[in-house]
Amino acid sequence: MIITRRHGIGTAIAALAVVMAALALHGCGGGGGVPDNPSTPAVPSTPASTPASPVSTPSNVPTVLQGVYAGTSAGREFVSAVTPDRDWFALYFLTGNPEIYSGRISLGVDGVAEIAYPGLLAFQNGRVQNASARFSGASAQTYRMDLKNISAADGQPLSVTALALAPLGSLQGNWTGTWSDANSSTMLARVTISGQTDISFGGTVNYCAMSATLAPMPGTLMLRLDLKIARLTGCARSENQINGVTLSGLAFAYALPQTGSLRLEMLAVDSSGSGISFRAERQP
Numbered sequence: 001m002i003i004t005r006r007h008g009i010g011t012a013i014a015a016l017a018v019v020m021a022a023l024a025l026h027g028c029g030g031g032g033g034v035p036d037n038p039s040t041p042a043v044p045s046t047p048a049s050t051p052a053s054p055v056s057t058p059s060n061v062p063t064v065l066q067g068v069y070a071g072t073s074a075g076r077e078f079v080s081a082v083t084p085d086r087d088w089f090a091l092y093f094l095t096g097n098p099e100i101y102s103g104r105i106s107l108g109v110d111g112v113a114e115i116a117y118p119g120l121l122a123f124q125n126g127r128v129q130n131a132s133a134r135f136s137g138a139s140a141q142t143y144r145m146d147l148k149n150i151s152a153a154d155g156q157p158l159s160v161t162a163l164a165l166a167p168l169g170s171l172q173g174n175w176t177g178t179w180s181d182a183n184s185s186t187m188l189a190r191v192t193i194s195g196q197t198d199i200s201f202g203g204t205v206n207y208c209a210m211s212a213t214l215a216p217m218p219g220t221l222m223l224r225l226d227l228k229i230a231r232l233t234g235c236a237r238s239e240n241q242i243n244g245v246t247l248s249g250l251a252f253a254y255a256l257p258q259t260g261s262l263r264l265e266m267l268a269v270d271s272s273g274s275g276i277s278f279r280a281e282r283q284p
Contacts, residue, residue: 177280
């Protein structure tokens, strides 16, 4: 019996020794395992990142250019208008007899537009010459342009901003101002507008008998102007024209910021680009 107990105890002690040895080997990195280093924390796995979407920049946005704009060139007034049909007209008051510019704008994208040479007609110094213009930064509020072969800032950038036009009803009444025609001269004249579209002239203008019609341009505060000058001796524009001459353009009014008085602008050109303008002011 004593021998049996000793044999059992010995067996238990041997088994315990084997377990302790195995634990010791594990704690010391035995058995080929990777040793632990408590000073270096495990790095968690990072999921693959998704590339950020690029910020979209507006491009290929059709250029919008319509309305009446004003600025200065060499300290002189420059007033221009763009109709819904993309017809461009401008008055440059380099002298008391303004130069008249006209042409058809080709609209691009991202604020770019142009009137390619020889499409811009400049009526200056009593004759018409061909020119060109390139527009940039164009919108309903402003535009910049470079003019070539033209008095107004020739080769220099010209910036203009939009004018707030007066309601069409405010054009009714009598206007006294200056008719300008570089074919002859300037003179004081009277124009009466009634019913928004009826217009009459107080006698001849520069020895020319004129009649005209006005028609609203849809979506704008501008009026289309069709001006007819009958054949009349002494009228430089029509005395050699059996059927007289016809000019087309526009009319609009705006408030002067300094005084609040209304100013009326009218201009019309013939097929060659030669034209007539009328400027008048009326007190509020």
